[in-house]
Amino acid sequence: xxxxxxxxxxxxxxxxxxxxxxxxxxxxxxxxxxxxxxxxxxxxxxxxxxxxxxxxxxxxxxxxxxxxxxxxxxxxxxxxxxxxxxxxxxxxxxxxxxxxxxxxxxxxxxxxxxxxxxxxxxxxxxxxxxxxxxxxxxxxxxxxxxxxxxxxxxxxxxxxxxxxxxxxxxxxxxxxxxxxxxxxxxxxxxxxxxxxxxxxxxxxxxxxxxxxxxxxxxxxxxxxxxxxxxxxxxxxxxxxxxxxxxxxxxxxxxxxxxxxxxxxxxxxxxxxxxxxxxxxxxxxxxxxxxxxxxxxx
Amino acid sequence: xxxxxxxxxxxxxxxxxxxxxxxxxxxxxxxxxxxxxxxxxxxxxxxxxxxxxxxxxxxxxxxxxxxxxxxxxxxxxxxxxxxxxxxxxxxxxxxxxxxxxxxxxxxxxxxxxxxxxxxxxxxxxxxxxxxxxxxxxxxxxxxxxxxxxxxxxxxxxxxxxxxxxxxxxxxxxxxxxxxxxxxxxxxxxxxxxxxxxxxxxxxxxxxxxxxxxxxxxxxxxxxxxxxx
Ligand SMILES: Nc1ncnc2c1ncn2[C@@H]1O[C@H](COP(=O)(O)OP(=O)(O)OP(=O)(O)O)[C@@H](O)[C@H]1O
Ligand SMILES: [Mg+2]
Numbered sequence: 001x002x003x004x005x006x007x008x009x010x011x012x013x014x015x016x017x018x019x020x021x022x023x024x025x026x027x028x029x030x031x032x033x034x035x036x037x038x039x040x041x042x043x044x045x046x047x048x049x050x051x052x053x054x055x056x057x058x059x060x061x062x063x064x065x066x067x068x069x070x071x072x073x074x075x076x077x078x079x080x081x082x083x084x085x086x087x088x089x090x091x092x093x094x095x096x097x098x099x100x101x102x103x104x105x106x107x108x109x110x111x112x113x114x115x116x117x118x119x120x121x122x123x124x125x126x127x128x129x130x131x132x133x134x135x136x137x138x139x140x141x142x143x144x145x146x147x148x149x150x151x152x153x154x155x156x157x158x159x160x161x162x163x164x165x166x167x168x169x170x171x172x173x174x175x176x177x178x179x180x181x182x183x184x185x186x187x188x189x190x191x192x193x194x195x196x197x198x199x200x201x202x203x204x205x206x207x208x209x210x211x212x213x214x215x216x217x218x219x220x221x222x223x224x225x226x227x228x229x230x231x232x233x234x235x236x237x238x239x240x241x242x243x244x245x246x247x248x249x250x251x252x253x254x255x256x257x258x259x260x261x262x263x264x265x266x267x268x269x270x271x272x273x274x275x276x277x278x279x280x281x282x283x284x285x286x287x288x289x290x291x292x293x294x295x296x297x
Numbered sequence: 298x299x300x301x302x303x304x305x306x307x308x309x310x311x312x313x314x315x316x317x318x319x320x321x322x323x324x325x326x327x328x329x330x331x332x333x334x335x336x337x338x339x340x341x342x343x344x345x346x347x348x349x350x351x352x353x354x355x356x357x358x359x360x361x362x363x364x365x366x367x368x369x370x371x372x373x374x375x376x377x378x379x380x381x382x383x384x385x386x387x388x389x390x391x392x393x394x395x396x397x398x399x400x401x402x403x404x405x406x407x408x409x410x411x412x413x414x415x416x417x418x419x420x421x422x423x424x425x426x427x428x429x430x431x432x433x434x435x436x437x438x439x440x441x442x443x444x445x446x447x448x449x450x451x452x453x454x455x456x457x458x459x460x461x462x463x464x465x466x467x468x469x470x471x472x473x474x475x476x477x478x479x480x481x482x483x484x485x486x487x488x489x490x491x492x493x494x495x496x497x498x499x500x501x502x503x504x505x506x507x508x509x510x511x512x513x514x515x516x517x518x519x520x521x522x523x524x525x
Contacts, residue, residue: 006409019390185334208348209400209447210376212369 002224005215013222025228027188027286031279036183038177039235039275043243044272045173050262052166056133060163061140061154064123065135067150074124077148080279081128086139088131095122123150134163181282186288188227192220197288203294213295220287228283236272243268298324298455298486299345304354306340306510313342315351316510320520322488324454327481329497331521332507338490339383341507342457345488346378347371356400359454376404379448381458383490385440387432387447393419394428397447403450407481418446437464445473449480456480458489462496474500 017024063081065074081090099120103113116122130139136154144152196203206216247264299322306315322328330338343349344356347363356363358395359377362503366374387396394415401411419425422442433441441464448456458477462470474496481487491497497504504519505512514522 002405002407005402005405008402027495182367200387205388206399206403207372208346208375208380208386209403210372210374210451211403215372215403 007115009218010222012219013226013291016219016223017226023191023195024230025126026191027283028229028231030184030187031228031282033235034180035232035235035275035279036238036277037180039239039271041173041177041180042271044116045170045275046267047261049166050260052162053133054260055162057129059133059136059154061128061130061136061143061152063126063128063143064150065125066148067123067152073148078126080146081126081143084139084142086130086132086135088129091127093125093127095124098122098125126129176234180193181278183288184282188224188283189290192223192287192290196294200294203291205228207295214268216295217288217291220291221284224284224287225280226283227287228280231283232276232279235275235279239272239275241266243271298322298326298359299488300355300357301344302355304344304356305379305492306337306344306349307352310331313511315344318354318507318510318512320505320512320515324486325481325484326489327478327502328489329502329504329519329521330488330507331492331497331523332513333506333523334492337510338504338507339459340510342380342488342490345455345457346375346380372403372408376451377454379451379456381441381444381448381456381461383459385432387440387443388395389432392429392431393424393435393443396432396443397450400447400450406451407451414450421449421473422446436468437507438469441465442469442473445476449476449485453485455486455488458487460490460492462491462493467495470496494521494523 051217065077069077078090078092081087099113099116099122102122103111128139130145140152142153143149173217203216244264247261299320301318301320304315305313305319307313316337318341330341332338340349344351344363345358347366351364354364358374361370363373363374388399391399397415397418398411401414402431407415410482415428416425419428422444422445424439424446427435427439429457432443435443441461445458445461456477462473466475470493475490475519478500501518504514504522506522507516
């Protein structure tokens, strides 16, 4: 396509948006509403995912070493653990360190355990993390079969539930987002269709003087793009201001210091980009779809 | 240039508009189509642009066989055929200038040559001073001249004019005829449907008479042949 033709399409598209101002307001409203919801879902989903990842990070496998194991057997065990493909890190902790951290984690009640410092009932342990937390159960099972292992612990229930919850949240979020997007496309294409009835005669004439379908569709493409981008202004502003407020001024999150929201930069900007992209896609798709039926002349 | 064989055409409402048309028109000819109202003259013209499709029969325009023309090729057929519609078919929201330039934008002419050509054809039809008007602000005759200007703007091989003098005073009608003849002299085939006995009898050309969807007469340098 020639540059002058592209310019013509841009001018024509802009002019149509301007001229059909009611249609523009209605469509932009539909896009805006959709994108606010989509943006909220996106922020929720990504943060949920982020929190889950942080919790997953903490998922560790405690390999209790047999009390009777010789030093050479312990060395051999470490080597065996390291040779499992999915293993990420392996850390040795003595039973004294284990008791120490147990007492600490119990706080007040921990004092009751201090008497055990004389005859420590705990095992030395290897603290193992799978490279990918999703493989935790598999790694734990494999370690369980090795020599010199007394017991393997990894909070099975908690890990499994975490993964399941995360999957559900992600899928439901995605389905909702897709449903919202299609609703918006449908709304826009119908809104534009109302004004196209008036433009039907024009499209017909354009075809009779030899315009190709592509030529007629282009201004609609531009128009859709404009509608989409206009519709994403308020959602982007809400995302930026809202997320800034959330990450900088809301205090509850400080109490759960282990739960960190994704940092404002770059996350809020990335979501904004995504919102504009989705908005543009909704606008273009809706607009181009609306004209399809009228091109068969 | 044009070859029609056994063309039948029925509108969706059951009206039979063409009832077995056979005709050949050579490049560079000037042809009048005459006949009573409702005879099928406009339908005949629309066939040539593939605006209407025959039930059966074969049409060749500009060496293109319309019966197996792909959807994609239709715009290119139409660019070689200028059409002046009986009801003008101007774009109501565009100015006179834009209505004409549109036909040139479609074929991706450069903006500079578009500007030159639009002024040229506006000059030809005597509407240079109305370039910024929209169709609703023009008289019927002026709209008709805009339609002619648009049809000839991209120098088509074939110009079809459906009653181009229908709304004009006699003086302007002769002016339009002068324009059509001029275009015809440059080698463009001109087909003109008309009810004007004065014009047909004064400017002698080939005359094809259609009645009830059939060609009933085809004469070189013919007469109008109907009572006024
Ligand atoms: N779009 C249409 N739908 C149904 N019937 C139509 C349509 N257009 C034309 N007709 C019918 O087809 C027949 C031929 O019409 P056409 O317009 O070709 O006549 P015409 O010779 O151009 O008449 P006129 O001199 O009045 O312009 C008429 O009976 C008319 O009623
Ligand atoms: Mg007619």
